[in-house]
Amino acid sequence: MMRWLPRDRMLWLAAPALLYLAFFYAMPLVYLLGRSVIGPNGPTLSLFAGFFADDYNWRVIGNTLRIALLVTLVSLIIGYPVALALARARGMAQVLLLTAIILPLSVGVVVKAFAWQIVLRRDGAIAKLLVATGIWDEPQRLLFTEPGLVIGAANVFLPFMILPIYSVVKLIDPRLSEAGATLGASPFYRFRKIILPLTMPGLISGMAFVFSMSVSMFVIPSLLMGDRFQTLATLTGRSFLLMRNEALGSATAVVLLVLAVSIVVGSTILSRRIGRTA
Amino acid sequence: MNPAPFLDIRKASKDFGAGPVLDGVDLAVARGEFISLLGPSGCGKTTLLRIIAGLAAADGGSVTLDGQDISRLPPHRRDVGVVFQNYALFPHLTVAENIAFGLRAKGAPAAEITATVERFLTLIHMAAFADRSVRALSGGQQQRVAVARALATKPKLLLLDEPFSALDRKLRETMQIDLRRLLRELGTTAIFVTHDQDEALIMSDRIAVMNRGRIEQLDTPEAIYARPATPFALEFVGLSTRIAGTVTAYDPAGLVTVETSLGSLRSRGRFEVGSPVLLGVRPERIAFGAAGGENVVAPVLSDIVFQGARIQAHFASPDQRPVMIETSGALPAGLTAGSPVTISFAVEDTIAYPLAAA
Numbered sequence: 001m002m003r004w005l006p007r008d009r010m011l012w013l014a015a016p017a018l019l020y021l022a023f024f025y026a027m028p029l030v031y032l033l034g035r036s037v038i039g040p041n042g043p044t045l046s047l048f049a050g051f052f053a054d055d056y057n058w059r060v061i062g063n064t065l066r067i068a069l070l071v072t073l074v075s076l077i078i079g080y081p082v083a084l085a086l087a088r089a090r091g092m093a094q095v096l097l098l099t100a101i102i103l104p105l106s107v108g109v110v111v112k113a114f115a116w117q118i119v120l121r122r123d124g125a126i127a128k129l130l131v132a133t134g135i136w137d138e139p140q141r142l143l144f145t146e147p148g149l150v151i152g153a154a155n156v157f158l159p160f161m162i163l164p165i166y167s168v169v170k171l172i173d174p175r176l177s178e179a180g181a182t183l184g185a186s187p188f189y190r191f192r193k194i195i196l197p198l199t200m201p202g203l204i205s206g207m208a209f210v211f212s213m214s215v216s217m218f219v220i221p222s223l224l225m226g227d228r229f230q231t232l233a234t235l236t237g238r239s240f241l242l243m244r245n246e247a248l249g250s251a252t253a254v255v256l257l258v259l260a261v262s263i264v265v266g267s268t269i270l271s272r273r274i275g276r277t278a
Numbered sequence: 279m280n281p282a283p284f285l286d287i288r289k290a291s292k293d294f295g296a297g298p299v300l301d302g303v304d305l306a307v308a309r310g311e312f313i314s315l316l317g318p319s320g321c322g323k324t325t326l327l328r329i330i331a332g333l334a335a336a337d338g339g340s341v342t343l344d345g346q347d348i349s350r351l352p353p354h355r356r357d358v359g360v361v362f363q364n365y366a367l368f369p370h371l372t373v374a375e376n377i378a379f380g381l382r383a384k385g386a387p388a389a390e391i392t393a394t395v396e397r398f399l400t401l402i403h404m405a406a407f408a409d410r411s412v413r414a415l416s417g418g419q420q421q422r423v424a425v426a427r428a429l430a431t432k433p434k435l436l437l438l439d440e441p442f443s444a445l446d447r448k449l450r451e452t453m454q455i456d457l458r459r460l461l462r463e464l465g466t467t468a469i470f471v472t473h474d475q476d477e478a479l480i481m482s483d484r485i486a487v488m489n490r491g492r493i494e495q496l497d498t499p500e501a502i503y504a505r506p507a508t509p510f511a512l513e514f515v516g517l518s519t520r521i522a523g524t525v526t527a528y529d530p531a532g533l534v535t536v537e538t539s540l541g542s543l544r545s546r547g548r549f550e551v552g553s554p555v556l557l558g559v560r561p562e563r564i565a566f567g568a569a570g571g572e573n574v575v576a577p578v579l580s581d582i583v584f585q586g587a588r589i590q591a592h593f594a595s596p597d598q599r600p601v602m603i604e605t606s607g608a609l610p611a612g613l614t615a616g617s618p619v620t621i622s623f624a625v626e627d628t629i630a631y632p633l634a635a636a
């Protein structure tokens with residue numbers, strides 16, 4: 001009897017959060033889900049059948065996943081070394097680095113997106129820099145292009161990549177790498193066999209954070225890409241706000257949710273397994 | 279001519295910015311030797327170890343190992359194994375994987391790795407633990423894995439940084455003897471850092487007594503115990519009775535007479551009349567009664583400390599330095615704290631050191 005009750009009383013500390021989530025998150029979500037599978041004549045999957053029959057919607061799914069993956073990848077490549085440096089830094093240097101990473105979080109996404117609009121313009125800082133260094137022959141516009149979106153989004157989500165990795169790296173005993181060195185392991189071998197596997201949990205959570213945030217971002221693609229480029233999130237927004245098509249909006253929202261959850265959960269399980277055998 | 283030493287450290291120096299941590303240290307170690315660096319914390323012994331391993335850069339000096347100057351080589355090219363104080367085992371790997379790490383990093387063939395890992399698991403009596411996570415091991419087991427991991431790559435030199443300090447006393451003693459035997463069987467040249475004089479005396483072929491970034495004495499444990507070269511070595515290695523005084527007579531035969539707060543004492547030594555000296559005697563070389571030697575004093579007994587096999591008698595000393603006897607026999611009858619007791623020791627057992635004028 002009452003098997004489902006938690007044995008550990010400490011678990012009751014999670015009760016307020018669970019109640020909150022149940023009322024304000026799970027219930028609307030269930031409502032949304034209901035809207036997408038219940039038609040005027042009872043339960044139906046016709047909404048999804050219609051959704052998946054449309055090539056345009058497949059392109060939207062493709063856009064969503066491609067951009068989210070690229071943003072995650074760029075954040076990882078930029079964020080991982082920063083997290084290592086942050087964990088190694090001491091005193092004032094660490095305070096400055098942490099401030100530089102956390103302070104931008106206090107600037108709203110809309111403000112940041114508008115700032116990136118300026119930077120990414122044909123006469124923006126990036127174009128000028130690339131022309132000045134001779135990489136580009138003439139200035140080009142990055143605004144309203146996919147690379148521009150990836151650059152802007154990666155910037156916004158970077159702290160969510162750096163901080164989870166940093167919190168894991170700073171717990172790693174620096175002597176482990178020294179021990180590896182005295183055993184004849186080159187710096188690269190030490191990184192591959194000691195640092196990388198030990199930071200894998202931070203890597204996974206950072207990637208899960210950034211992926212789930214960029215798969216569902218709305219403001220950034222709206223401002224950096226415009227209407228011609230749709231992701232599941234912007235399409236959901238348009239369905240509800242502009243097209244007044246709540247059924248389509250519910251369907252895209254559910255597809256987005258299922259995609260995001262399955263990729264985050266799946267990659268977590270996969271990386272754990274890789275981390276264990278590496 | 280002696281052959282060139284296996285490990286030759288010349289004028290190693292290091293300064294972290296608050297005075298020298300290593301002050302031009304020279305150290306020569308023969309192949310197969312077990313040397314202890316013994317000293318209090320902050321004496322520079324761990325820094326010297328890290329410089330030999332390449333984990334810290336010396337400000338000056340050179341390190342030559344087996345005829346090759348390794349001063350500028352990165353640690354992974356030095357062929358110097360290290361057992362760290364906290365063992366630094368790789369927490370994400372099993373016992374066997376930890377031991378195999380160095381061989382894998384060097385790209386040894388799989389058959390050799392398997393054979394070496396098995397051999398070391400047997401040597402450290404941990405064959406049954408091969409696939410366990412190192413996190414599940416006790417301190418003593420972790421230490422053995424750390425030693426096996428460092429030895430598996432057959433390093434030319436093994437460095438050990440206080441590897442017993444985290445173990446309890448009983449375990450420590452058996453592990454010291456086990457480790458010494460293992461290293462002797464493998465013919466490993468080893469440098470062992472410790473602040474524990476008993477550990478150094480038990481394990482070492484030679485001990486380097488370090489103080490303030492210098493080696494004060496480098497000799498066999500017996501010689502250091504019997505003839506400490508400096509007051510620091512006398513004080514740091516073993517117990518000692520120490521009495522300060524002033525030289526009142528010098529005899530060309532190499533004997534001095536020293537006036538101390540306990541009376542006039544004689545010792546071997548060459549000092550000018552009037553120079554302040556410190557006299558040292560090992561407590562077990564002092565006898566109750568007047569038959570122990572020419573130096574006879576009668577200090578006031580303050581305390582008797584029973585230590586099982588040995589008993590110490592402590593005496594009040596006017597200059598606050600320890601005056602004690604250590605005996606494994608029975609104490610004479612009728613000793614009472616607070617009364618003077620006649621004790622004596624031989625001139626030959628009395629060592630005199632110059633003392634900076636107070």
